[in-house]
Amino acid sequence: MIVSRSVIHVDMDAFYASVEEKYNPSLKGKPIIVGGSVKNRGVVTTASYEARKYGVHSAMSVFKAKKLCPKGIFLPVNMARYKEVSKEVHNIFKRYSKLIEPISIDEAFIDTTGRDPLFIAKKIKEDIKRELNLTASIGISTNKFLAKLASDIEKPNGLTIIREEEAIEFLKPLPIRKLWGVGPKTERQLHKIGIYTIGDLQDYDIKVLVDRFGKKGREMSYFSKGIDNRPVEIDITTQSIGEEETFREDISSVEILIQKLQEYSLNLSHKLEAKGYIARTITVKIKYEDFSVETRSSTLYIPTNDYLTIYSTSINILNNKFNSCKKVRLLGLAVSNFIYPNDPVQLSFPTK
Numbered sequence: 001m002i003v004s005r006s007v008i009h010v011d012m013d014a015f016y017a018s019v020e021e022k023y024n025p026s027l028k029g030k031p032i033i034v035g036g037s038v039k040n041r042g043v044v045t046t047a048s049y050e051a052r053k054y055g056v057h058s059a060m061s062v063f064k065a066k067k068l069c070p071k072g073i074f075l076p077v078n079m080a081r082y083k084e085v086s087k088e089v090h091n092i093f094k095r096y097s098k099l100i101e102p103i104s105i106d107e108a109f110i111d112t113t114g115r116d117p118l119f120i121a122k123k124i125k126e127d128i129k130r131e132l133n134l135t136a137s138i139g140i141s142t143n144k145f146l147a148k149l150a151s152d153i154e155k156p157n158g159l160t161i162i163r164e165e166e167a168i169e170f171l172k173p174l175p176i177r178k179l180w181g182v183g184p185k186t187e188r189q190l191h192k193i194g195i196y197t198i199g200d201l202q203d204y205d206i207k208v209l210v211d212r213f214g215k216k217g218r219e220m221s222y223f224s225k226g227i228d229n230r231p232v233e234i235d236i237t238t239q240s241i242g243e244e245e246t247f248r249e250d251i252s253s254v255e256i257l258i259q260k261l262q263e264y265s266l267n268l269s270h271k272l273e274a275k276g277y278i279a280r281t282i283t284v285k286i287k288y289e290d291f292s293v294e295t296r297s298s299t300l301y302i303p304t305n306d307y308l309t310i311y312s313t314s315i316n317i318l319n320n321k322f323n324s325c326k327k328v329r330l331l332g333l334a335v336s337n338f339i340y341p342n343d344p345v346q347l348s349f350p351t352k
């Protein structure tokens, strides 16, 4: 039996602005605009829903936003704070699924195959509200593309389901720009051949699309019919595991650095083994006595968790890719670009 996949897409509402509100409740209900400064010709990163009423939106220049909304509260981007809250949101997701794919600081896909996605979506919304005093919009569907579209329908604080049998009709009137992967360039190319809506694309001969756009043409044709077989993937590619140490006294001896790398390599090899990962990229980081930082990497042909390979690669990087004669304040070693050869979670889900 093939269980049809179920995916939810969670998108935090006006995330940066809402986090600012959470930390400073006196801002509640005011037009908050997070972004750069006028002086540096900055742009708006996030506008609260109150600010949006004045026509302010993200990617607009802060200069223009000030004109539209002179009483707006303009705040700088406080990334450390948003990352912290993002982590807490992610911890809530982890209660409900092991298969989570973060796609940005405030968005993620969660695989809910074989379970009740509506129940899980409501729980996640409740937890986010109760514990973090924030709201999220959630879309539920049978794949990533449709789930992401669904979360956008009732923003903010929305909860929308697109059922498999409704997909074609739902997609038909939407502009092709709403199709996954269609940016301004592809949009122009599609306009040229008379395709303006997703419905136009549904009716278009797939062979012609493939001739014109290659693999992407096939993908667009499938997406236009609500077919998207991409699995929800745990994102381990952006992660790294590292070891580093700031020395009590700045170091000029290469021997000591090599000794440190040996120690780090051994620890990293153990950690990789424990997680069941193998890594392709080895990175050495050095902070010098003047606080300048350099990082140098090497990517292996064959991914590894082997201590000697990590160690010898790190020595090579140290000897060949750094050429400073300054003293070293901090030395770090990290492995990244993981492959997870036997992912038990992913294998337990059918990919249709």
Ligand SMILES: [Mg+2]
Binding pocket: 011, 012, 013, 014, 015, 106, 107
């Ligand atoms: Mg968002």
